[in-house]
Amino acid sequence: MINFVTDAKRLIGRRFRDNNLQNDTDVRPFKVINTIDPGKTDQPMISVNYLGKEKKFTPEEISAMTLAKMKAVAEAFTGSIVNHAVISVPAFFNDSQRRATKHAGFIAGFNVVHIINEPTATAMAYYDLEMKMNRINKNPKIVLVFDLGGGTFDVSLVVIEKARITVKAVSGDTHLGGADFDNRMVRGFVMEFEQKHKKDISKNAGALARLRVASEKAKRVLSLLPQADVQIDCLFEDIDFNSTITRASFEHLNMDLFEKCIDIVEQCLSYAGVNKLAVHDIVLVGGSSRIPKVQQMVQEFFNGKELCKHVHADEAVAFGAAMHAFSKSNGTITNKDIVLSDVTPLPLGVELIYGKMDFIIPMNEPIPIKFRHRSYPLAEDSYNGFKFGVYEGDQTNVKDNNYLGLCEFFCYHFPRGTTYIHVYFSVDEDGLLSVSAEVKEMGRLSQRIYMNHHGRLTQTEIVRMINEAEHYKAQIEKRRKLLQEKSDLENYVKNISDGLDDEGTIDINDLELERMKQAALDSALQLLERNSDLSEISVLAYKLEELKNIFGDFES
Structure with a gap:
């Protein structure tokens, strides 16, 4: 698949x-x-x-x-x-x-x-x-x-x-972008196929993939020509799909x-x-x-x-x-x-009471930004700590912006009036945000924390994914090796068969040798007919070497 x-x-x-x-x-x-x-x-x-x-x-x-x-x-x-x-x-x-x-x-x-x-x-x-x-x-x-x-x-x-x-x-x-223009065409072709053949292909991944490729190709053609043909053999249930889209209709669509x-x-x-x-x-x-x-x-x-x-x-x-x-x-x-x-693409800020956004770094601000500082008085007494969210976006309500992470203070009694929260934002050359915050009571530092990024991969997850990527890379290389060994064996067997057909005679003076050759050839054909897995790479290589020892070099 x-x-x-x-x-x-x-x-x-x-x-x-x-x-x-x-x-x-x-x-x-x-x-x-x-x-x-x-x-x-x-x-x-x-x-x-x-x-x-x-x-x-x-x-x-x-x-x-x-x-x-x-x-x-x-x-x-x-x-x-x-x-x-x-x-x-x-x-x-x-x-x-x-x-x-x-x-x-x-x-x-x-x-x-x-x-x-x-x-x-x-x-x-x-x-x-x-x-x-x-x-x-x-x-x-x-x-x-x-x-x-x-x-x-x-x-x-x-x-x-x-x-x-x-x-x-x-x-x-x-x-x-281009994918959206392609998607508009794909949706249109799905509807056209259903109208013509009374069959819904919208849930068939294979049909959608082929339609997508054909739509992208048609889009490219329309940049050069006023019309593009879309022809896909056996798109769904052995039904061919043929259609035409004009540049004018493509432009209207998008x-x-x-x-x-x-x-x-x-x-x-x-x-x-x-x-x-x-x-x-x-x-x-x-x-x-x-x-x-x-x-x-x-x-x-x-x-x-x-x-x-x-x-x-x-x-x-x-x-x-x-x-x-x-x-x-x-x-x-x-x-x-x-x-x-470069600049920041979107404003950055924190959530205030009632879900409102306080913008600390505006959009299109030159980067890097070493730090931006904002202080907030604690609005009410806190006995079990408190937290606030960090957001990115230009909307006044934080629910309409992109949630980046959380700053959370634990297990402290913070009285209002004398407690201030100090928030520090910085943006590096990559456009990545770092946030720290600290609580000061009566001017004395009580606690400092750093933002916990929402959805961010942990170092453990990254290491696991690196190891898995190496595993998949090794598996792909083994599968490539398997296909290569199988192809080499197939080509050699074909050359042997063609050579034997050309000779057309059997050496009756050495029937035992002829039987050994045929048995080796039959064994190779049986090996090729089955679905080989990665464990048979060495078997395929050995079989090819065995045939070469018996038949010698056969040029195609």
């Missing part, structure tokens, strides 16, 4: 009951369930079939598999071990998503040097190209990065001045999402306090930025200004992240180190 898991990036760091996560259930070709771990309530798990049994993975583990694959690719290319990594994330990723991504890097075997925002990495790639064309001078250049990828959408307003890249503002949606992209661009400019006429360049990256209607709408918003397309839409983020990684490893780029200055 083939497991088709996509868009782990849209799951990582989210809660199971997250509306965005639940809204994709009808078109997701794999199963997402709530964790059964009592200490990790509301955490999504991805359920797959592994060696005939159900196996559950966290989104961090799935992301780690992708990172581990890239680690292997990099090591094969460079011929050396790769231990360190700079990982790019959407600029609008919140603290939970960034922390989970960093954990995925650890599980994959990396020391994560830095988490860089994708539009910021794009700005680095843009800077490199502009330098090569001698278009960077002493005058500041205002650049808007429009990053519409497969699962997320980011807009960053960046100022480039000499070798300094300063992000002034970010906006975005971590659940808006117009509200395209308009949302423009709204986010406008929002970003507003956050930065910059008029759209002041923008020097609009850089489009991400595969979905190639959609003609998207380009048209962006250009119209900027009063017909020419869009910058010389930055590679698919490779810009990776290129910029690689530049940053090189700089982090004490390398020098164009004789100058590029200085990056």
Whole structure:
């Protein structure tokens, strides 16, 4: 059974009951369930079939598999071990998503040097190209990065001045991108199939997976042609599916999402306090930025200004992240180190009485932030300790924001009036938040605590996942070896059979040898016909060696 898991990036760091996560259930070709771990309530798990049994993975583990694959690719290319990594994330990723991504890097075997925002990495790639064309001078250049990828959408307003890249503002949606355009098509094709054949395929993971692949292919075709054909053989119960979608119908299907992209661009400019006429360049990256209607709408918003397309839409983020990684490893780029200055994507604060949010760090604040301090008088006497939540978001009610963790004081009698709570926030270069708090009574320190991050993987869990990842890697290598040994034996047996057919005669002077040859060949065929497991790798290798000793080398 083939497991088709996509868009782990849209799951990582989210809660199971997250509306965005639940809204994709009808078109997701794999199963997402709530964790059964009592200490990790509301955490999504991805359920797959592994060696005939159900196996559950966290989104961090799935992301780690992708990172581990890239680690292997990099090591094969460079011929050396790769231990360190700079990982790019959407600029609008919140603290939970960034922390989970960093954990995925650890599980994959990396020391994560830095988490860089994708539009910021794009700005680095843009800077490199502009330098090569001698278009960077002493005058500041205002650049808007429009990053519409497969699962997320980011807009960053960046100022480039000499070798300094300063992000002034970010906006975005971590659940808006090419996958949403694909999902709209998939839903339409599911309805079309049911109308034509009176069969519901919405619960068939295999059919949904094939429809998703076909929809993505059609979307790419529509960026070049006015119409795309969708043809899938034996989609469901041996029924073929054939359909056509036009560019006009695709645009109509997704117009509200395209308009949302423009709204986010406008929002970003507003956050930065910059008029759209002041923008020097609009850089489009991400595969979905190639959609003609998207380009048209962006250009119209900027009063017909020419869009910058010389930055590679698919490779810009990776290129910029690689530049940053090189700089982090004490390398020098164009004789100058590029200085990056990023910002917080969302406000950060604590819960006050009546569930209200007190914002301690505003959005689009330059990072790193060493510390921000806020003091609160205790509102009422406390005999059994007290606690308060830490949140991320721009809503005044904390229930509408993202819950990050808890600060809790235990077993102290704190009288009101003379007791003050002091809260300290800091944000590092990765955009990760640290919170500490202390209680002072009559000016004397009584207790100091640190925030317990909600849903965060413990060190024990990370170590377990690292060990499991190594186990799966070893299993995959063994299965690859099994398939290779089986293929080698199949090819050799075929060559023997073809050779014997060509000879067409039997040596009657040595019938015993002929019987031995036939017995060895029959034994090999029986071995190939059964479903070999990993324990038979050596058996297959031995059988091939045995045949070679009897028949010699057979060339195909």
